[in-house]
Amino acid sequence: MKKPVYIFSDGELKRKYNTLYFEGENGRKFIPVENTSEIMIFGEVNLNKRFLEFVSQSEIILHFFNHYGYYVGSFYPREHLNSGYMILKQAENYIDEKKRLYIAQKFVEGAYRNIRQVLKYYQNRGKNLDDTIYAIERLGNLIDGTSDINELMAIEGNIREYYYKSFDEILGNSDFEFDVRSKRPPKNSLNVLISFGNSLMYTTVLSEVYKTHLDPRIGYLHSTNFRRFSLNLDVSEIFKPIVVDRVIFTVVGKNIIKKDDFDGDAEGLLLKDKAKMAFIEEYEDKLKTTIKHRTLGNNVSYRRLIRLELYKLEKHLMEEQEYTPFVAQW
Numbered sequence: 398m399k400k401p402v403y404i405f406s407d408g409e410l411k412r413k414y415n416t417l418y419f420e421g422e423n424g425r426k427f428i429p430v431e432n433t434s435e436i437m438i439f440g441e442v443n444l445n446k447r448f449l450e451f452v453s454q455s456e457i458i459l460h461f462f463n464h465y466g467y468y469v470g471s472f473y474p475r476e477h478l479n480s481g482y483m484i485l486k487q488a489e490n491y492i493d494e495k496k497r498l499y500i501a502q503k504f505v506e507g508a509y510r511n512i513r514q515v516l517k518y519y520q521n522r523g524k525n526l527d528d529t530i531y532a533i534e535r536l537g538n539l540i541d542g543t544s545d546i547n548e549l550m551a552i553e554g555n556i557r558e559y560y561y562k563s564f565d566e567i568l569g570n571s572d573f574e575f576d577v578r579s580k581r582p583p584k585n586s587l588n589v590l591i592s593f594g595n596s597l598m599y600t601t602v603l604s605e606v607y608k609t610h611l612d613p614r615i616g617y618l619h620s621t622n623f624r625r626f627s628l629n630l631d632v633s634e635i636f637k638p639i640v641v642d643r644v645i646f647t648v649v650g651k652n653i654i655k656k657d658d659f660d661g662d663a664e665g666l667l668l669k670d671k672a673k674m675a676f677i678e679e680y681e682d683k684l685k686t687t688i689k690h691r692t693l694g695n696n697v698s699y700r701r702l703i704r705l706e707l708y709k710l711e712k713h714l715m716e717e718q719e720y721t722p723f724v725a726q727w
Contacts, residue, residue, distance in 0.1 A: 405674065407440045433457055486715060501617045509533065511636075512556060549618070561575050590654070598636060605703045636699070654672045683699060685700070
């Protein structure tokens with residue numbers, strides 16, 4: 398199975414014949430082309446057109462992150478499964494306000510229901526989350542009745558505000574208190590982990606979109622515009638609570654990442670490279686974790702679940718089967 402390669406050091410990515418390698422201060426490290434799905438670049442890395450031509454031929458995506466570990470962009474090779482028919486169907490469902498709203502509502506419903514599952518999980522383990530669950534359930538009941546995207550996004554934002562504030566109760570760690578959601582760059586340790594984890598999820602979903610007939614530029618909850626991919630942001634909403642947030646609870650709860658794993662500057666906080674690697678290890682382990690799929694009847698990984706979610710969306714756009722979001726059941 399292909400897997401991501403993460404680069405934190407400064408150096409140069411090069412092609413030599415039909416192989417790739419990274420050359421940095423610790424020497425040369427070869428990258429197995431046939432086993433690499435994407436390259437995640439956190440360091441200051443140089444590359445050239447010859448390298449880009451080869452990764453494009455090899456269908457390897459490059460994702461770039463800034464000094465704070467925040468996603469900044471991707472080299473997205475020419476789509477090898479490009480489908481004019483699917484692009485037309487995506488556009489049709491975006492232009493039609495009723496069709497767009499339905500899909501967007503389903504993305505928010507999936508996010509809400511998975512948030513609720515996470516909260517119920519910790520409530521059953523003695524955490525005082527009754528008021529939070531009650532508040533988000535009241536908001537969740539309003540999703541189907543929304544009349545436009547702005548109203549829907551306001552409800553989704555309010556659900557997440559209640560949810561993020563519950564992290565203090567779940568974690569019970571004074572070094573990781575939520576306060577308020579902050580980003581670009583984050584202002585406290587917990588927000589750093591949330592932003593870092595969300596950036597990883599955005600790129601994971603984008604890489605999975607590449608393996609389907611879908612165009613990542615056409616989303617439904619997040620508006621399609623001239624500047625960015627949006628479909629991966631939509632689908633990420635469903636999986637952030639059950640992948641990213643549970644990784645955060647693990648790395649903090651098990652003291653894998655601690656207060657001294659952060660550096661501050663004039664702009665905000667950033668996670669040290671060693672801690673980023675520890676977070677990524679837990680994140681990749683979570684994506685490899687398998688659960689019993691209720692429809693297929695066999696075990697599938699969380700990474701595979703993301704691809705299956707995209708296939709469900711394709712079927713909806715082709716009017717083969719109405720889309721319903723994945724909801725975890727523990």
